[in-house]
Every structure is written in C-alpha cells, then in structure tokens.
Amino acid sequence: MRTIAIAGTTLELVEQGQGRPLLFLHAGEGLMTERPWLDLLARRYRVIAPSHPGWGNSPLIDGSGSVDDLAYLYLDLAKELRLDEAVLVGACFGGWIAAEMMVRSTACFTRLVLAAPLGIKLGAREERDIADMHALTRADYLRLAWADPAKGEVDYATLPDDELAAIVRGREAFALYGWKPYMHNPRLKRWLHRIDIPTLLLWGAEDGIVTPAYGDGWRREIPGARLEVIPGAGHFPHWEQPQAFADRLTAFVDGRSE
Numbered sequence: 001m002r003t004i005a006i007a008g009t010t011l012e013l014v015e016q017g018q019g020r021p022l023l024f025l026h027a028g029e030g031l032m033t034e035r036p037w038l039d040l041l042a043r044r045y046r047v048i049a050p051s052h053p054g055w056g057n058s059p060l061i062d063g064s065g066s067v068d069d070l071a072y073l074y075l076d077l078a079k080e081l082r083l084d085e086a087v088l089v090g091a092c093f094g095g096w097i098a099a100e101m102m103v104r105s106t107a108c109f110t111r112l113v114l115a116a117p118l119g120i121k122l123g124a125r126e127e128r129d130i131a132d133m134h135a136l137t138r139a140d141y142l143r144l145a146w147a148d149p150a151k152g153e154v155d156y157a158t159l160p161d162d163e164l165a166a167i168v169r170g171r172e173a174f175a176l177y178g179w180k181p182y183m184h185n186p187r188l189k190r191w192l193h194r195i196d197i198p199t200l201l202l203w204g205a206e207d208g209i210v211t212p213a214y215g216d217g218w219r220r221e222i223p224g225a226r227l228e229v230i231p232g233a234g235h236f237p238h239w240e241q242p243q244a245f246a247d248r249l250t251a252f253v254d255g256r257s258e
Contacts, residue, residue, distance in 0.1 A: 003057065007076050012057040013050035017042030020253070021086040023078060023109075024049040025094030027236060028118075028133070028174040030167070031056070037238040040246040048081065050074070052097070054173025056166060067119075067177055067185060071100035078108040087253055091115040091238055092209075093174060096183075103191040111253050112199040114218065115245070116207055116235050118178070120189040122217040130183045131209045134175055144208030146234040192221040199225040200252040202245060204233030226252075 003012050014033055022045035026032075031049055041047050051058040053065055053073070061069050074097065078086065088109045090098030095117025102112055123129050131144055142149035156164060178184075199222050203215040212229050219227040228248055233241040250256075 004077070004080070006080055007073055009053065009059060009061050009073070011050045011053070011073075011077065013048060014038070015046070015048050017045055017047050019045050021046045021048060021081070021083045023074070023083065023086055023088050025074065025088075025090040025097050026052065026055070027092030027094055028170070028178075029092070029236070030170050032239060035239050035242065037242045037245065040242055041249070044246075044250055045087065048083075050077065052094070052173065054176065055170040060173065060176075065177070067097060067100055070097045070177070071104060075101055075105055075108075083108045085110045087111045087113065087249075089113040089115070089249065090117060092235065093118055093178070093183075095119065096185075096188075099188060099192065099195070100185070102197070103188070103194045106195065106197045110197055112195065112197055113202060113249050113252065114199065115202045115237055116204060116210055116215065117201075117218065118183045118210060119185060120192070120218065120221070121181075121184045121186055122189070122214060129210065129214055132182070133209065144234070145236065147204065147206040147232050147240060151240055152236075189221055192218075193223060195222050195225075198252070200249070201225055201227040202237055202248060203227060203229050204235060204237045204240065205229045205231050206233065207235045209235040 001014050003010050016038060024047055054060045086109050088098050095114040096119030099117060099119055118130055121129060142152045146152040201215050201218055203212045215227050219225045230237045230241050230244050238245045
C-alpha cells in the first residue's frame with residue numbers, strides 16, 4: 001500500500017506481483033483486498049489497484065468530482081506509472097470508469113476486461129437497467145448481488161471504527177458519482193465504438209444488479225467484444241468465483257480463449 005501524488009490530488013493504491021501491468025479499478029463496494037482475487041491475479045501480473053477518490057484514504061477531488069474526473073485521473077496515472085501494453089480491468093463502478101477511459105484513449109492498454117460494468121442506459125426511459133442499490137434493504141441487496149448471499153455478509157459489529165468510517169465514506173462517494181442520472185452516463189453508449197482494443201465482458205450468471213442481458217447490450221456496442229458468463233456468481237464474479245474469474249481473464253489476455 002502506498003500513496004501517490006497526481007493531478008493535484010493523492011491516490012492510495014495497492015501494488016502486488018510482477019509481470020505485465022494490470023490496472024484494476026474496483027467496484028462500488030471497494031477493493032476488498034482481503035478476498036483472494038488480488039493474490040490470484042498477482043501470480044501472473046503486476047497488479048496496481050487504486051482506491052478511487054472518496055474510498056479508502058484517497059480524498060475526493062476538490063471535495064466533489066465526477067466519473068469524467070476519474071477517467072482522466074486514471075489516464076494520468078497510467079502515464080505517470082509508464083504503463084505499457086497494460087491490461088485494464090474494471091468491476092461494477094470501476095467498469096464504468098474503465099469504459100470512460102477507453103473511449104478517450106487506449107494508448108497505454110492492449111486488453112480491456114469489464115466485470116459487470118455499470119454506466120450505460122439500454123432500456124426505455126421508464127425501464128430500469130440497474131437495480132437501485134441505495135434503496136434496497138440489505139437482505140434484498142445481498143439476494144440480487146450474490147449467487148450465495150452468505151458470501152456477501154459482513155459483521156459490521158466486529159469492525160474497528162476506522163474501517164467502518166471508510167465503508168461509510170465509500171458509500172457516500174458511490175452515491176455522489178452515480179446519483180443523477182442513476183449510475184450511468186447518457187452519452188457513454190454513443191462513444192463505445194471508439195474502444196479499439198480486444199475487450200472481454202465477464203458476468204455472473206445470477207447477477208441481479210445488472211443482468212447478463214445488460215451485458216449483452218454492452219457486447220453489441222463495443223466492436224468485437226466477447227461476453228462470458230460465470231456460473232455460481234452474482235454481481236461480483238471476482239469475489240464470488242475468484243479462480244474462475246482469474247482463469248478467464250488470463251486466458252483472454254494470453255490469447256488462449258476461443
């Protein structure tokens with residue numbers, strides 16, 4: 001864990017492993033480095049995983065910010081770290097940020113992996129593409145977000161105050177970035193055709209936050225993109241089925257997947 005100064009702000013990031021660089025942009029729930037996804041990816045890659053501004057010890061940009069800010073910030077980070085032929089991976093909210101980056105510039109990256117990204121509107125005005133995560137009860141959220149809701153349970157009573165405060169800050173930031181319009185950029189879908197690197201969409205078969213049908217909508221908008229569905233996973237396949245997630249990602253990056 002270290003902190004880097006960039007673009008007039010600071011970012012807390014985790015760096016682990018060696019090899020080809022992989023920039024991982026985390027979900028709205030945070031990094032969760034205690035889960036095995038990080039160790040699995042770090043066996044093959046130099047994983048760089050920042051905490052988005054508003055999460056962890058990364059401050060909000062000027063006390064506020066937008067997803068546009070995050071996209072430009074991470075493009076600057078890739079340049080600062082001199083990433084070359086890197087893999088960009090984004091999960092959930094991080095997938096939205098990754099897509100916003102790639103419609104601007106793919107210069108530092110040669111592969112894109114989006115795991116159940118938020119960020120675009122596919123249905124009609126009165127149709128909901130993305131579950132209202134902030135309005136759901138905890139039980140309903142776990143049921144929609146996880147194939148096995150027990151895997152998403154957190155005993156908040158056992159957490160120290162600093163971890164609880166970080167969770168609250170992250171949830172506030174998540175709401176800030178995606179409050180209105182809800183968890184999407186109305187203009188992003190129009191520009192997804194600009195993504196000119198091989199793209200893999202990974203989806204949990206039992207994702208009730210954004211369903212695999214939403215994933216197929218992403219597939220149609222990104223030239224040449226492929227959608228793969230992971231059994232026994234919900235909205236966070238990198239947490240719920242970490243080995244399957246790492247295997248599919250690695251096969252794609254190595255050019256071994258069909």
